[in-house]
Amino acid sequence: xxxxxxxxxxxxxxxxxxxxxxxxxxxxxxxxxxxxxxxxxxxxxxxxxxxxxxxxxxxxxxxxxxxxxxxxxxxxxxxxxxxxxxxxxxxxxxxxxxxxxxxxxxxxxxxxxxxxxxxxxxxxxxxxxxxxxxxxxxxxxxxxxxxxxxxxxxxxxxxxxxxxxxxxxxxxxxxxxxxxxxxxxxxxxxxxxxxxxxxxxxxxxxxxxxxxxxxxxxxxxxxxxxxxxxxxxxxxxxxxxxxxxxxxxxxxxxxxxxxxxxxxxxxxxxxxxxxxxxxxxxxxxxxx
Numbered sequence: 001x002x003x004x005x006x007x008x009x010x011x012x013x014x015x016x017x018x019x020x021x022x023x024x025x026x027x028x029x030x031x032x033x034x035x036x037x038x039x040x041x042x043x044x045x046x047x048x049x050x051x052x053x054x055x056x057x058x059x060x061x062x063x064x065x066x067x068x069x070x071x072x073x074x075x076x077x078x079x080x081x082x083x084x085x086x087x088x089x090x091x092x093x094x095x096x097x098x099x100x101x102x103x104x105x106x107x108x109x110x111x112x113x114x115x116x117x118x119x120x121x122x123x124x125x126x127x128x129x130x131x132x133x134x135x136x137x138x139x140x141x142x143x144x145x146x147x148x149x150x151x152x153x154x155x156x157x158x159x160x161x162x163x164x165x166x167x168x169x170x171x172x173x174x175x176x177x178x179x180x181x182x183x184x185x186x187x188x189x190x191x192x193x194x195x196x197x198x199x200x201x202x203x204x205x206x207x208x209x210x211x212x213x214x215x216x217x218x219x220x221x222x223x224x225x226x227x228x229x230x231x232x233x234x235x236x237x238x239x240x241x242x243x244x245x246x247x248x249x250x251x252x253x254x255x256x257x258x259x260x261x262x263x264x265x266x267x268x269x270x271x272x273x274x275x276x277x278x279x280x281x282x283x284x285x286x287x288x
Contacts, residue, residue: 051130060140071101072147124158127168145168145171179215218253231259231260
């Protein structure tokens, strides 16, 4: 009887052990030698607070850096999927990089939901989330932020304003707004849009315009920066990048700036492909 009871207890313990070992909550370690791709990884509670994550094979905590793309859309639309076309090309040229694309909450003109600085705060939260996953994902935590138009604005703002840990090693921006006070004076359409998104004019909420402008956060310790802007841009005037370049020169920040003659807001396909070569060369030359 005692032997039978002991066997029953052993059997029961075995079942409990197996159940605990196979719990659905258990985290199976990632194999750093295999490529991993996830879609819609949540970094917050809102449905827009998600990211796509590509982790390369043979990654490690010492040398695997991160390229983060922030999508365009005037802070009111757009999606992380715009990075898909460039991601495959960049992956071939930068095989040691993790590639991540963010979504973020968008301003809603109908309800006035998600006014600034909602977008800035989301990017900051997303970057912090990626850094918190460095050990689990076997990546270094050193990153390059990139984006176009409003995405370029958010990339620069994060790189210049929220880089206290110095993990952002480079910033790349295509035709970005950089000084919102100056952009407000560009035309009546731009003025109306900015006043709505920021909840007032530069006279009414001057601090918010300043706090939301990458231009005002350039310092001698800002990361290397690449700017690409079309000379015929009628949405974000090229003066936005020219004035930012002047500030970078003033603060002696390593940078490259290219004014693409004849291009507007958004480059022709051939020019865009050529610009990706410039991006790759910039990263390989200036990101330690």
